[in-house]
Amino acid sequence: MLVVPLVVGVALGGPVWAHVPLALLWFVGYFAFYAVGQWLRARFKKRWWPPVRAYSIAVVPCGVAVLLTAPELVVWVPAFVPLVVVSLWCSYQRRDRSLLNDGVTVLAASLMLLVAVDVAGPVDGRAWVVFALVLGYFLGTVLYVKTMIRERGSLGYRRASVAYHLVLALAGTGLVAWSGHGSVLLVGALLVALCVRTVVMPGRPATPLQVGLGEIAASVALTVVLLLPV
Structure with a gap:
């Protein structure tokens, strides 16, 4: 689910160098998202904090690289933020296997297809x-x-x-x-x-x-x- 929308979007839009930092941000961002979700689900247990800290730090330069190479992608942020918030709330409520969480996660992953197309040209x-x-x-x-x-x-x-x-x-x-x-x-x-x-x-x-x-x-x-x- 992480790979297919990105690969299809790159192929549809045509590969450009800006896809490299975007791909890095996408995967490192997912690792950070997963770690934070597990941390919330575990009610902030200390053993989950190291990966949260490590991936959160790693995602910053990836995000900066995307902003420098494709600043127009900032318009997609409002589409992703509420989906991430809902999913993390589900993790905190320990409803990460619910249809609601699955649905918002699928929507967020699928949106990457449009983002990858947008890097290279109009959607x-x-x-x-x-x-x-x-x-x-x-x-x-x-x-x-x-x-x-x-x-x-x-x-x-x-x-x-x-x-x-x-x-x-x-x-x-x-x-x-x-x-x-x-x-x-x-x-x-x-x-x-x-x-x-x-x-x-x-x-x-x-x-x-x-x-x-x-x-x-x-x-x-x-x-x-x-x-x-x-």
């Missing part, structure tokens, strides 16, 4: 279409993974996952067809395959590692499909 119609598909995909993984691990026996989650992916398949394919950005056949086939997966896989024995490897494969397939020339 055009294709970027917004691809952003919508990436966001839709990762929101779907929240439900699907829960049906495979934490909510394995929940019929409600399984129904919600199937319904969501069915809507995603129809809406995503329709969006590509309407916009003309992307291959309707390939996008449609991938989204249908993801929908079928939500019906077939839940209830089958699978370890978290196997589920994770499956998500990596699906993410790679999504990246390839979205970046193939029309």
Whole structure:
């Protein structure tokens, strides 16, 4: 979820040198965010303070480098701040596995696609279409993974996952067809395959590692499909 939006955004916008400090800020910033979240969840226990301090210090030069190479990106800060605040609040409340936290985290990660495009040029119609598909995909993984691990026996989650992916398949394919950005056949086939997966896989024995490897494969397939020339 960290890698795909950044890689797709860089590919869509075209790679430039300013993407290097942006990538550093993105990953170091995530490490700082994760450390702070764990610190809050642990109610400020001392053992979590060293990584909070280390990554918070490391993120400063990365942020300065981005401001120097791409100062126009400051306009994206208001979009990220409330999402980070909500997620950290969920960590403090020990609700970091909630749908609310998962949703805001997915949205923040997906927004990086638009930021990466913006570094190299204007955010055009294709970027917004691809952003919508990436966001839709990762929101779907929240439900699907829960049906495979934490909510394995929940019929409600399984129904919600199937319904969501069915809507995603129809809406995503329709969006590509309407916009003309992307291959309707390939996008449609991938989204249908993801929908079928939500019906077939839940209830089958699978370890978290196997589920994770499956998500990596699906993410790679999504990246390839979205970046193939029309």
